[in-house]
Amino acid sequence: MGARVTSDDSNYRIVTPALTVKAMRDSGYKNTAYALAELIDNSIDAGATLVEVFACESPVQVSSRTRQRVETIAVLDNGKGMDSETLRRALKYGDGLGDDRKRIGRFGMGLPNSSMSQCTRVEVWSWTNGPGNALYTYLDLAEINDGRDAVPDPIHVQGGVPEYWRDLSDGLLSDTGTLVVWRNLDRVNWYGAAATLKNTSELIGRVYRHFLHEDKVDIRMAPVRDGEVVAGAYYAAPNDPLYLMKSTCAPTPFDDKPMFEPFNMGNENEPGVTYFPITVEGIEHKVKVRAAIARPEARRPDVADHPWPAGASPNKDAGNHPWGKHAGRNIGISLVRQGRELDLDSSWAIGYDPVERWWGVEVEFPPALDEIFGVTNNKQTATIFSSLAHFDWQAEAEADETFKAFKDRLAELGDPRLQLFDLALYLETKLLRTMRRQLKQQTVGRRKSKKRHDDEVTSKATDAVKRRRDEGHTGKTDQLEDGVTNQDKRQEQVDALTQRHHLDEDTAQSMVDEALEKDWRVRWISSYQDTHAFFSIDLMAGMLQVIFNNSHPLHDQLLAVLEEVPEDATDSDLKYRLRRAADTFKLLLFSWARMEDEIPNDRQREKIADARRDWGRYARDFIDGEADE
Structure with a gap:
């Protein structure tokens, strides 16, 4: 048998309406647009094909100037409307229309919570048999503070939906629908009607992009002044963060084609x-x-x-x-x-x-x-x-704990994150990492100042290669070039750049065309390589291509420190970068020295030392331009 509530129990309610509503007003809507989205959710759930958002402004005196400020916001739809019981429940916190998983909204909080987060009075008209027969009810914070603890019983008001709102609509009101009006706005983020809707429409277009793109609903944004929709009313366009849709709010030239x-x-x-x-x-x-x-x-x-x-x-x-x-x-x-x-x-x-x-x-x-x-x-x-x-996950794992053991332990603890681990790790360590690598390759050679310096280095290295070739020091790239046409060279280099190093076709073609035009014999690129080597080499006909391994720590600790310098870098930041690069270079040489030190065979160690001395001679030739006799 359920517990009976007596009049004495009224002083011991689990929640007090006034304090509950006050707390819910601070429940954390990011801005007005997100609060409006709750109303649009309800409209779409009600089968609306047209939702109209009105921002009505009036003049206010600010210092010595008169400015327009939004005083009322309304959302009108042509959905199926609500009967008296449904309408009253819709304004009740935590009730709404129940836990229906087929709806966008399901928590029974949207209409009252979003509305009272922006204003102190919300009014609702809803009709199932023509706007003249609309039912009306409301919530008012002042009344709640004075002790009202129930949603007013919906009533029929003379004339139904006020003519003011009918006249603003883009056409005749349908036989069914709902109008929600926010009055006494005290938390709206923007002042004028146009600014309010501008800051709202981009987010609304993103939140409902699939509905808009598939023509399931139209959302009209209408600024209102002196009781009339002013010039500038428009329909929200999809805002696709994946930029795969056509006809979106993206700027030209990508407003009508995917970016x-x-x-x-x-x-x-x-x-x-x-x-x-x-x-x-x-x-x-x-x-x-x-x-x-x-x-x-x-x-x-x-x-x-x-x-x-x-x-x-x-x-x-x-x-x-x-x-x-x-x-x-x-x-x-x-x-x-x-x-x-x-x-x-x-x-x-x-x-x-x-x-x-x-x-x-x-x-x-x-x-x-x-x-x-x-x-x-x-x-x-x-x-x-x-x-x-x-x-x-390794930061949370116990000593020597495998990933499977880590998940098994968290399963025993009932960790709520467990079922999303595989998805999260896929996004973080595979998908996003791969996408970032490809994006890094997409603009190779685009920064003008960096490209100018790269061209200077490339020209100097090319001169050294040609000089050594003329002096009889033939390399594999020289041998491969014999009898090969420029077209064959172009194709070989483009294939290497696109297939092995994942540059896009246009970038690769542009780089190869420039190299052939200027008769460059070397090329430097960065690419992610699955190897412990910090650089690798492609030997092609007439082209010596050096690939710096982006996945090696030397990239972030040396190359990126020197090349990826912000335009607004301070003197202290530049000095720090130079010190960091110098330290990294010293560690690089120490690593080589230790490699020689650990070679157990004296003969093999001598071969490595010979290679070090040979590299030193080549370095002198390329850097100083003085061939070794």
Whole structure:
């Protein structure tokens, strides 16, 4: 038999309405756009094909000037509407429409929680038989503070939906629908109507990009002044952080064509896609991972048949152009649930690296995995998934514990992260690492100042090679060149750059054409190599190609320290970099010395010493330009 609540128990409620609502107002919506998204969720769940967002402004006196400030925000839809019982429950915290996993919203918090996070009074009209028969109810913070503890019973008001809102709509109101109005705004992030909608539409376009792209819903953004929609009303366009969609809000030239391409995984039916199974209560669910990477023309102005727009300086880094800045606002892994983005989780990115803007990853999971991912009740993030960014299992493992033993131990402890470990490690150590490597190769030779210095070194090394050849010191590359046409040289070099070192075709062709035109005999590139050697060599017809191994610590400790210097580096930073490079160079020579020291055979040790002396003579020739007799 259930416990009976008496009048005496009213003083001992588990929650007090006024304090609960006050606490929920601070529950953490990132901004007005995320709060509005909760209302749009409800509209889409109600089957709406049109959602209209109105930002209504009025003049206010600020110092000696009059400015426009948003005083009311409203969301109107043509969904199926609500009857009296459903409408009243929709405004009740923690009730809503129950735990329906087929809906975008399922926590029963969206309408009251999002609304009261932005305003002190929310009014709702909903109708199932024409807007003239709309039911009306509301929540008011002042009344709640005065003791109201129940949602007012919905009533029919004369005339139904006010004419003010009917006139603002883009057409006649449908026979069914809902209107939510936020009044007494006290937490809206932006002042004017246009600014409010501008800052809202980019996020709304990203959150609902799949619905917009598939024409399942239109979202109209309408600034209102003096009771009329002012010029500048528009429909939200998809904002795809993977930049694979056409007709998006991305700046020209990528507003009507993809800026990225599917990453090299998946199959021809689903390029750039892979799946991860996760089993819950004996049922297997699939997590879909989609990945994309910038097309070469997004980052380079010299890609054939893909010129940058007129006025876009080719000497300016792509990240500083409008499309690059747009990509810079879409950094991270996009978490998608029920076709709706929960969060663009930037914790997976390397925050200081501008190259991070040029990859996109989407992780899509079904609502059945909400608890596994740690979805919050305001649908803004998935806490368990986010906690695994840059996850290092070895840092948490016990001494000599294998990965399997580590997982078995955490399974015994009931660690909630366990079922996402394999997914997180795949994203961090395989997918993102591979994508970053490819992006590093994409702009080889693009930095003007670095390229100028590289050209000088290449020319000096080429002179040394030619001088030694003329003096009778023939190398393998000289022998391979005999009888070979320039076209054969071009093809051999392009194949090496694209197939062995993963440069894109356009970049490789450009580099080879320049080398042949200038008769260069050497080339320096960086590439990730699966070897302990810090550099390797390609011997081709007329071309000596040196490949610095990006995966070797020497790259980060020496080459990157000297070459990847920020434009705004201070004198102290430059001195630090020089000291660090000098220390690394000394350690490099110490490592060679110890290698000779550990060779057990005297004869073999002497051969290594001969090689060291020979290298010294070649170094003198290349650096000073003085051939050794």
